[in-house]
Amino acid sequence: MEEVPVKIFTTSHVGIARQYFFLSLAAVLLGSVLSLYMRFHLTYPQKGEITPELYLSWLTLHGTVMVFFVLTLAPSGAFGNLVLPGQLGAKEMAFPVLNAWSFWVTLLSFLVLVASFLATGGGPLSGWTAYPPLSVVGAIAGPGEGLGQTLWFVSIAIFCVAQLLGAINFIVTVTDLRAPGMTLLRMPLTCWSWFVTAVLSLLSFAVLLPAGILILMDRLVGTSFFVPGGLLVGDMVIQHEGGSPLLWQHLFWFFGHPEVYIAILPGMGLVSHLLATFARRPVPGYRAMVWSTVAIAVLGMVVWGHHMFTSGLNPYSVMAFSVLTMVIGVPSTVKTLNWIGTVWGAKLRLNAPMLYCLGFVSIFVTGGLSGLVLGQAQLDTYFHDTYFVVAHFHLIMGVAALFGIFAATHYWFPLLFGRMMNDTLGKWHFYLTFVGAYAMFLPMHFAGFAGNPRRYADFTTFTFLGQVLTLQKGITHAAFFTGAVQLLFLYNLFHSISRGVKAKQNPWESTSIEWAGEPAVAEIFRGPYELGLYGERDYRMQNEGGEE
Amino acid sequence: MLPGAVLVFLTAVCLLLFQVKPAWFPPAVSAGAYAFDLQFTRTLWILGVLFAAAQLMLAWAVLRGGKKRRASAPFGRFAEPVAAAGACLLFLGLAAGGASDWGKVAERAPGKEIIEVYAHQFAWSFRYAGPDGKFGKTGLPFINDAAGNPIGVDPKDPAGKDDRTTATLRIPAGRDVLLLLHSRDVIHDFFVRELRTKQDIVPGMEIPFDIHVDKPGEYEIACAELCGLGHSQMRSLLIVMEPEAYERWKRSR
Numbered sequence: 001m002e003e004v005p006v007k008i009f010t011t012s013h014v015g016i017a018r019q020y021f022f023l024s025l026a027a028v029l030l031g032s033v034l035s036l037y038m039r040f041h042l043t044y045p046q047k048g049e050i051t052p053e054l055y056l057s058w059l060t061l062h063g064t065v066m067v068f069f070v071l072t073l074a075p076s077g078a079f080g081n082l083v084l085p086g087q088l089g090a091k092e093m094a095f096p097v098l099n100a101w102s103f104w105v106t107l108l109s110f111l112v113l114v115a116s117f118l119a120t121g122g123g124p125l126s127g128w129t130a131y132p133p134l135s136v137v138g139a140i141a142g143p144g145e146g147l148g149q150t151l152w153f154v155s156i157a158i159f160c161v162a163q164l165l166g167a168i169n170f171i172v173t174v175t176d177l178r179a180p181g182m183t184l185l186r187m188p189l190t191c192w193s194w195f196v197t198a199v200l201s202l203l204s205f206a207v208l209l210p211a212g213i214l215i216l217m218d219r220l221v222g223t224s225f226f227v228p229g230g231l232l233v234g235d236m237v238i239q240h241e242g243g244s245p246l247l248w249q250h251l252f253w254f255f256g257h258p259e260v261y262i263a264i265l266p267g268m269g270l271v272s273h274l275l276a277t278f279a280r281r282p283v284p285g286y287r288a289m290v291w292s293t294v295a296i297a298v299l300g301m302v303v304w305g306h307h308m309f310t311s312g313l314n315p316y317s318v319m320a321f322s323v324l325t326m327v328i329g330v331p332s333t334v335k336t337l338n339w340i341g342t343v344w345g346a347k348l349r350l351n352a353p354m355l356y357c358l359g360f361v362s363i364f365v366t367g368g369l370s371g372l373v374l375g376q377a378q379l380d381t382y383f384h385d386t387y388f389v390v391a392h393f394h395l396i397m398g399v400a401a402l403f404g405i406f407a408a409t410h411y412w413f414p415l416l417f418g419r420m421m422n423d424t425l426g427k428w429h430f431y432l433t434f435v436g437a438y439a440m441f442l443p444m445h446f447a448g449f450a451g452n453p454r455r456y457a458d459f460t461t462f463t464f465l466g467q468v469l470t471l472q473k474g475i476t477h478a479a480f481f482t483g484a485v486q487l488l489f490l491y492n493l494f495h496s497i498s499r500g501v502k503a504k505q506n507p508w509e510s511t512s513i514e515w516a517g518e519p520a521v522a523e524i525f526r527g528p529y530e531l532g533l534y535g536e537r538d539y540r541m542q543n544e545g546g547e548e
Numbered sequence: 549m550l551p552g553a554v555l556v557f558l559t560a561v562c563l564l565l566f567q568v569k570p571a572w573f574p575p576a577v578s579a580g581a582y583a584f585d586l587q588f589t590r591t592l593w594i595l596g597v598l599f600a601a602a603q604l605m606l607a608w609a610v611l612r613g614g615k616k617r618r619a620s621a622p623f624g625r626f627a628e629p630v631a632a633a634g635a636c637l638l639f640l641g642l643a644a645g646g647a648s649d650w651g652k653v654a655e656r657a658p659g660k661e662i663i664e665v666y667a668h669q670f671a672w673s674f675r676y677a678g679p680d681g682k683f684g685k686t687g688l689p690f691i692n693d694a695a696g697n698p699i700g701v702d703p704k705d706p707a708g709k710d711d712r713t714t715a716t717l718r719i720p721a722g723r724d725v726l727l728l729l730h731s732r733d734v735i736h737d738f739f740v741r742e743l744r745t746k747q748d749i750v751p752g753m754e755i756p757f758d759i760h761v762d763k764p765g766e767y768e769i770a771c772a773e774l775c776g777l778g779h780s781q782m783r784s785l786l787i788v789m790e791p792e793a794y795e796r797w798k799r800s801r
Contacts, residue, residue, distance in 0.1 A: 052777040127774050133751055134734040134776060141669070141734060142776040228752025232688050233669070233733040245735060245750050288628055310737065310772075311748040312755045319647055326639040333635035334628055340605050344622040345614035350551065358551055358610065365602040366562075369595045372639060376646030379588055381745040385737065385772045431554060438558050443570060450571035451741035453772045456780035462768055464574065464741065471570045 011096035017082035018416060019103050020073050021409075023110065027069035034062040036483050039476040043469065045458055052457035053143045056125035059455060061117055063128030064152070067259065068159055069110055071401050075266035076201070077106070079408045080170060080194040082415055086514030087191050089179025089521035089543070094172040098165055105162035109155050116151030124149035127455060129256070132226035132248050133238070136218045140234040153216050160209035163201050170198035179513075179543075181524030185290070186542065188512045188528040189283065192290050193269025196297045200258045200265070203301065208255035215248065249311055253304035261300040263397050265293060267404025268335060268364075271357045273528075274407060275339055277510050278354035279346035280538055282529035285338055292331035292338075299328045309380045318377045325375035332368055336361065346532075352426025353508075356407035359434045360400050366438075367395025370445065385455070388448020391441045399437045406430070406489065414507055415514060419500030422492050429488040436482030440475055447471055506541070513543050552611030559603040563596065577742045577763045577788070584744035587646050594638065654756040660726045661719065665757075666699050667729070667736035667749045670778030672769060673698040676712040676798065684708015691732070712798075716785040720794035721764045729755040737773035740786050746772050761788045 007015055038058055041048035050058075085093055093099045117123035122144040126135040130152070139146035174195040178187070187195075217223040218240070226248045229241035276283045283289060305313060305321030313321075339361045348354065370392040374380050383389055406429075413421045447468045452459075459465040459472065506515035511530055513521050521543045530540040576585050656662065664675040664683060677683050684705040691700035701708040719725045729738060731751040738757065739746035742765075747757045771782035789797065 052780065056774070056777060056779075125774075125777060131735055131774070134774070137734075230688060231733055231751055232691055237688055243752075245752065284622055285628055310746050311735075312750050312753055315650060315653055319650060322646070322650075323640065323643050326643040327636070329639040330632050330636045334632050336602060337623070337628060337631050340602070340609060341622040341627070343606070343609040345609070345612070347614055348610065350610075355551055358555075358606065361606055362555060362558075362603060365599065365606075369599055372595060372642060373588075373591055376587070376591065376642060377650050378584060378646040379591065381747075382584060382741075384746060431550070434554065435558070438562070442562055442565060446565070446569065446571040449569075449573055451573070451739070451770075452571075453739065453770055453780075455774045457777070458780050461781045461783050462770060464768055468571050474570075 009100065011092075011100045013081045013085050013093050013096070013099065014415070016099050016103050017078050020077035020081060020106075021416065023103075023107060024070045024074040024078060027065040027073070027110070031062050031066040031070060032483060032486070034058045036479060038062065039479050042457075042459060043473045043476045045460065053122060053125055055457040056127075056142075056455070057117060057123030057144050057148070060124050060127050060152070061113075064113060064156075066398065067128055067263070068156070069106075069113075071263035071397060072163065072259070073106065074405045075263065075401060075408075076170070076194060076197055077103070077166065079270075079405075079412060080197075080266065082412055083514050084170065084173060084191060084194050085177065086415070086516075087188050087512050088174065088177055089182055089513055089524060090173065090177035091520040093169050094177055095169050099169055102162045102166040102169065105158060105165065109158035109162060112151055112155035112158060116148045116155060119144075119147040119151055121146045121148055124152045129252060130215075130248075131252075132215065132218070132243075132245050133228075133231060133233070133240075136215060136227050136240075137231070137233050137238055138219070140236050150216070150219055153212050153219070157209055157212040157216065160205040160212060163205040164209070167198040167201035167205070170194055171202065174198075179521045179524050182542070185287070186524060186527050188269075189272040189286070189289055189293070190266070190269040190512075192293055193265045196293050197262050197265045200262050200297055200300065204255040204258040204262070207251055211248065211251035211255070214251075218243070246308070246311060246313075249308050250304070253307045256307065257304040258297075258300050260393075260397050261297060263401045264404075265297070267360060267401050268293065270404050270408055270411075271339060271360050272335075272342070273512070274353055274357045274411060275342040275361075276529050276531055277508055278349045278351060278357070279343045280349070280532045281342055281346050282531055283338065284341045285334075286527070286529065288334055289338055292334045295331040296328060296335075299324060299331070303328065306375060306377075306380070309377045310384045322375055322377045326372065329368075329372055329375075332364075336365060336368075350427075351410075351508075352421070352423050352430060353407045353411040355427060355430040356403045356410070359430060360403040360407065362434075363395055363400045363403060363437065366442075367392060367397075367400060371396065382451070383448055385453055386448040387444050387452045387454055390454050391444035391448060394444075395437070395441050399441065406433075409493070411508065412514075413496065413500070414503030417497050417500070418503060419496055420503050420507065421496040421500060425488055425492040429485060429492065432485040432488070433482060436478055436485055439478035440482060443471055443475055443478075447475075509537075509539055511539050511541050513541060516541060516543055549611045549613065552607040552609075555603055555607035555610070559600060559607070563600065566592075566596070573744075574741050574767075576744060577765065577767070578744075578759065578761050580760075581742060581744040590645060591642055594642065652758075654726060654758040656726060656756070657724070660724045662726045662728065663717065663719065664699075664728045664730065665717070665738060665749070666732060667738070667771070667775075667782075668698065668732035669734065669776050670771070670782040671698070672715065672717070672782070672784040674714050674717045675699055675701075676714070678710030678712055679799075680707060680710055682707040684711050716787055717769065718787045718789055718794060718797060719759070719761065720791040721788050722762055722791060723760070725759050725761075727757040727759060729757055734775050735773050736771050736775050736782070739770045739772035740767050741770075742767045748773055761786075764788045764790055
């Protein structure tokens with residue numbers, strides 16, 4: 001593979017992909033270390049003593065870096081930038097300079113976020129959802145609610161700008177830069193999911209940005225969008241009047257639910273693509289996969305209210321949100337069946353990227369099914385804000401998306417660094433992480449059954465939490481085990497960057513043209529998944545002309 | 549075929565955990581909680597079957613391997629539409645089952661025992677109307693936690709003279725109770741596990757919340773919405789009393 005030179009202020013999509021990759025790597029390391037320390041403190045309070053305000057600010061930082069700087073950046077920012085132009089047969093993204101701006105604005109947002117936790121008074125403690133009035137009324141509501149919380153909102157607003165720039169770039173690249181012959185329905189499913197993800201980003205960050213500005217105005221210039229009158233916080237009468245705390249929840253979750261799909265759709269596209277490649281099979285029902293992606297996105301835009309079942313909504317609107325939420329299970333069932341169908345009866349090549357994809361499907365099923373519990377308003381009123389929810393979204397949004405990221409890193413490493421990662425180490429890392437993920441998050445559902453509330457800085461006040469302590473200790477041990485296993489991945493990553501085996505042309509015998517070895521492809525002649533053919537070579541790349 | 553074996557193993561362990569139950573629900577004590585338990589059990593069985601089926605199919609595909617090259621529709625042409633239709637019916641059925649106990653708006657009605665709930669960082673207060681059946685006016689300037697007036701009952705309002713403010717919530721067993729939820733500062737949440745339900749308490753709103761408990765006993769009230777650094781210590785007790793004992797307690801001073 002050709003070398004892409006390392007430049008700091010680059011407009012090359014590969015260079016920018018690397019920058020996003022390392023930024024999200026730094027973020028995931030920060031987020032993971034925080035979570036390990038928090039778990040240690042929760043279950044061994046005598047040894048891991050930290051104050052509740054510190055605990056809550058770490059919890060806020062953990063959620064923020066993981067959701068925004070890992071699950072949003074890595075799947076699209078890193079791998080979308082890396083692969084999308086190549087798979088479409090284009091040389092570059094549509095707007096290379098804008099692309100560079102997206103990254104640098106994102107980096108600025110990250111630096112402001114870090115600053116918010118070093119601010120006087122400490123980091124904000126209102127969680128990544130930052131519900132007002134707690135997040136608006138200032139330092140009287142708690143340490144960290146002063147300057148720290150202001151900087152936090154500034155960071156999120158800057159992040160929104162970067163995402164909007166990136167989303168426009170992705171959308172225009174797909175609509176305008178496809179090579180001749182690359183019709184929409186010849187695009188690999190990866191391209192479809194980056195495209196739909198970008199549309200979701202455009203629609204949802206376009207709401208979070210103004211919401212962030214409005215709440216900053218509440219904090220800084222005395223408007224009252226989100227704070228009602230007549231509040232007494234600490235000993236101070238609050239000088240706001242007429243706002244609604246629920247308005248923030250609507251605006252936030254109008255972004256926040258699509259955000260889940262922004263994190264996971266690229267992984268779903270990747271899994272479809274890789275399962276076919278490693279099973280040497282076409283994707284069964286390619287069109288069904290395209291339409292289920294679109295259906296998930298459309299439904300994902302209209303179910304934000306299921307985060308608010310307990311917040312005092314009218315019961316009838318709760319019912320509407322509940323039914324729509326349950327319906328998301330339908331396109332998800334289509335996808336799962338399709339994935340299983342792809343590998344059913346096929347001769348599989350069980351390389352590390354393939355294992356991560358199989359793990360993705362397993363975790364997607366496990367984490368997705370608990371969504372059918374939470375989607376029922378009656379059941380959600382018990383599980384809301386308990387560890388059951390924590391287990392649910394860590395599996396479906398965290399672990400599944402991370403498995404997608406691991407698969408993508410192994411699979412596209414040649415495009416990132418011109419070399420291969422070590423497959424054996426990758427397999428070991430997969431098995432240990434897979435078992436570790438189940439060991440952490442399956443028992444966590446049971447803490448939820450016992451009603452264990454989340455976002456508690458200690459489990460010592462309530463009598464009923466005595467019974468979950470042993471269980472929670474077990475989860476902490478599993479977390480430390482899984483955390484340690486990630487050193488294998490880090491070693492493999494950094495070792496392979498400098499010492500990995502040089503990659504040859506199209507190492508995975510893929511059909512898609514990011515592997516064609518030329519920056520822009522002249523013409524496309526075939527659909528994306530011509531695999532499993534008889535004869536000497538069992539596949540045809542999309543740019544191959546000739547017979548058949 | 550290690551990945552298949554690992555999948556089978558993990559599926560078995562997951563299902564086994566539901567036998568072992570390392571932690572579980574407390575006993576249900578209200579009609580709503582019984583309905584919850586029924587719907588949850590139904591849901592759990594359906595999801596358990598789907599879980600095992602999907603994981604074992606995936607495992608089997610890996611374990612058995614194969615040679616077939618092209619297979620455009622491995623489960624037949626109709627598998628996908630049939631599965632989609634089946635999933636649609638099943639999931640909507642679950643939604644309908646869960647809806648049967650939903651949609652009743654709590655409201656004032658004669659015969660209901662009305663109690664006000666006030667949450668603030670990081671404590672609970674409960675107010676009873678007293679013999680006149682009327683709650684006195686409240687106001688921010690009258691709030692004084694140290695003087696035992698956490699709600700801010702107006703001392704000049706005669707209706708408030710006999711109001712009683714407590715730190716634990718006492719209710720009579722077997723009667724309809726309407727809680728009126730208020731917050732002084734930020735969003736809190738009224739959560740009692742044995743009732744299998746919770747309700748956010750949003751400042752600026754008065755949220756009505758029906759409860760009806762059959763069994764006398766003491767149950768912990770927890771705050772379940774992040775409200776600041778003392779969130780995990782915001783605890784109180786729901787004390788469900790025999791109706792006569794409750795009436796006696798109400799008359800006592």
